[in-house]
Amino acid sequence: TCSGIVPMRLRNDKISIADFGGVGDGKTLNTKAFREAVYRIQHLRRRGGTLLYIPPGVYLTESFNLTSHMTLYLARGAVIKATQDTGNWPLIAPLPSYGRGRERLGGRYMSFIHGDGLQDVIITGENGTIDGQGDVWWNMWRQRTLLFTRPNLVEFVNSRGIIISNVIFRNSPFWNIHPVYSRNVVIRYVTILAPLDSPNTDGIDPDSSSNVCIEDSYISTGDDLVAVKSGWDEYGIAYGRPSSDITIRRITGSSPFSGIAVGSETSGGVKNVLVENVNLYNMGVGIHIKTNIGRGGFIKNITVTDVYMENVRKGIKIAGDVGDHPDDSFNPNALPVVYGITLKSIWGEKVQQPGSIQGLKNSPFTGICLSNINLHGSSPWKCSDVSGSALLVSPWPCSELTSPHQ
Template identity: 80%
Template sequence: MLLSLFFFSLCFAGGYSDPVTCSGIVPHRQRTDTISITDFGGVGDGRTLNTKAFREAIYRIEHVRRRGGTLLFVPPGVYLTESFNLTSHMTLYLAAGAVIKATQELGNWPLIAPLPSYGRGRERPGGRYVSFIHGDGVRDVVITGENGTIDGQGDVWWNMWRQRTLQFTRPNLVEFVNSRNIIISNVIFKDSPFWNIHPVYCSNVVVRYVTILAPRDSPNTDGVDPDSSSNVCIEDSYISTGDDLVAVKSGWDEYGIAYGRPSYGITIRRITGSSPFAGIAIGSETSGGVENVLAEHINLFNMGVGIHIKTNSGRGGLIKNITMSHVYIEEARQGIKIAGDVGDHPDEKFNPNALPVVKGITITNVWGVRVLQAGLIKGLKNSPFTDVCLSEINLHGMSGPRSPPWKCSDVSGFAHQVSPWPCSQLSSQETGSCASFSRD
C-alpha cells in the first residue's frame, strides 16, 4: 500500500520526467574517511546497549578531523542505544537492514533547556528531554543510507502522555538546533516519542526520500516541523503519523515574538501521506512569522484536514505569501481550514492583543473526494485575514458531487472556479495581491 501510494504521488506530480528538486540547497560532500560503529564495539543484536559505541565514534569524528569529513557506517543489525549527539562534517549512514533503536529505559535520558522561542517545554513547564539523535550548532551533516530505520520506540512515551505522568516534554526523534547545511534522506523514521524531524533555528536543510511512520493514535508525532528556519526543502517522501505530516512553525506567543525569528523559504513537494490531523500545516506556533512557503503536488488520504493554516490571538506574527497547489485529498473531515482560534498558550503571560496578521494565501488546483466539509476560513474580528486567493478547487462530498458549503468570517480575497462556492466575502473580482494571481 505504501509503495502504491508513493507511486501515485509521483504520477500526480507529473511522473518521473525530470521533477524539480531542491538538491542545490546543500552542497554535496564526498566523505574521504569511513569508520564503522563495529570498530567502536557496536553490536547489532537488539539487546546490547550501544550508547558508548556511538558516542565514542562521534567523539573520534569531532576530534580527529579528516578533510571532507567522516562517514559513520551502521551495518545490518539492531543497535539499541540511548540518545546521542551528532557533530559537524559527518554522515550517519544506515545500511539496508540497519536499525538504530532507542532504549525504553528512560532513567538516564538527558534534559536540556527549553527553546527560547517557546519559553518552556512544549508539553510541560521547564526543560525538555533531548531528542534521540541531536545536533546543536553543527554544519555539514548528513543522515542517509539504504533505507535503514531509526526507531524511537515511542509507545512508552505515548503511554506516559496518556496517563499524564510526564514530568517534562517528550523528546523528538531527530532535532537540529542552530545548524546549517543538513541533509536527511533515504531513511525510515519509526515511532517517534514526539515530533519526528525538527530543524529549529536552522538554514539550508533538505529532507527527501524519507518514510516516516507512527500509529494514527500516537500523540503529537508530527512528521517534519521546520521551526524558525530558512531555506528548507521537504520532498519525495511518505509520511503516515498521528499528527500533522508537515507543520511550519516559528515560536510560541510572547516567547516567539521576543525571539523574532521567522520561518521562510520553505518548499514542500511530492509528499504522500495519511493522518487524523493535517496534511500540510502552518502553525499553530507562528509568533516569529512564516513567509514564502510553497507546497505543491501533495497527495493526502484518510485525513483530518487537508490544508490547515492555524494561529490564535496572543500569537502575533505575520503569515504571508503562502502558496499551495496541486493537492489531492481523498477522504477527510475538512478540505481546507484557515483559522485564528487554534492552539493553546504557554502561560498566562501572553498578550491577547498580540494579533496575528494573515495575508497573501494562495490555494489552487485542489481536488478532493469524500470530503465531509469543504472548508472553513475564520479570521479575527480585529485582524481579518486578507488577500486569500482560491482557484480551481473542487471538493466532493461523502455522498454527492459537492461537500457541504464553506463557513467564513472576517476574511477578504478572491475565488475563481471553486466548488462548492466558498463564501460571499471572497469576491469574483481580483483585488490586492490576488490581482496578480495566475489561474493557469
C-alpha cells in the same frame, strides 16, 4: 527539485560503529560506541569529514549527539533503536522561542539523535531505520505521568547544511524531524511512520528555520504530516526568528490531523512557503493554516498548488482560534497578521466539509485567493473576517471572497 541548496558530500574517511564495539543484536546497549565514534569524528578532523557506517543489525542505544562534517549512514537492514529506559534520558534547556517545554513546564528531554550548532551533517543510507520505540512515552503522556516534554526523534538546533535522506523513521516519542533556528536543510526520500493514535508524532516541523527543502517523502503519523512553526506567543515574539523560504513537494501520507500545516505556533512569523504535488488520504484536515490570539507574528506569501485529497474530514481550514498558550502572560492583543494565501488546483474526493476561513475580528485575514478547487462536497464553506477572491471553486465558497466575474 530544491535539494541543490545543500550539496551532497562524499566522505573519503569512513569508520564503522563496529570499530567502536557496536553490536547489532537488539539487546546490547551501544551508547558508548555511538558517543565514542562521534567523539573520534569531532576530534580527529579528517579533511572532507567522516562517514559513520551502521551495518545491518539492530543497534539499541540511548540518545546521542552528532557533530559537524559527518555522515550517519544506515545500511539496508540497519536499525538504530532508542532505549525505553526513560529514567536516564538527558534533559536540555527549553527552546527560547517557546519559553518552556512544549507540553510540560521547565526543560525538555533531548532528542534521540541531536545536533546543536552544527554544519555539514548528513543522515542517509540504504533506507535503514531510526526507531524511537515511542510507545512508552505515548503511554506516559496518556497517563499524565510525564515529568518533562517528550523527546523528538531527530532535532537540529542552530545548524546549517543538513541533509536527511533515504531513511525510515518510526515510532517517534514526539515530533519526528525538527530543524529549529537552522538554515539550508534538505529532507527528501524519507518515510515516517507512527500509529494513527500516537500523540503529537508530527512528521517534519521546520521551526524558525529558512531555506528548507522537503521532497519525495511518505508520512503516516498521529499528527500533522508537515507543520511549519516559529515560536510560541510572547516567547516567540521576543525571539523574533521567522520561518521562511520553505518548499514542500511530492509528499504523500495520511493522518487524523493535518496534511500540510502552518502553525499554530507562528509568533516569529512564517513567510514564503511553497507547497505543491501533495497526495493526502484518510486525513482530518487537508491544508491547515492555524494561529491564535496572543501569537502575534505573521503568516504571509503561502502558495499551495496541485493537491489531491481523499476521504478527508475537512478540505481546507484557515483559522485564528487554534492552539494553546504557554502561560497566562501572553498578550491577548498580540494578533497575528495573515495575508497573501494562494490555494489553487486542489481536488478532493469524499470530503465531508469543504472548508472554513475564519479570521479575527480585529485582524481580518486578507488576500486569500482560491482558484480551480473542487472538493465535491455538498456542505457549505464557513467564513468570517476574511477578504480575497475565488475563481472556479466548487462547492462555491463564501460571499466574502469576491469572484473576478462579478
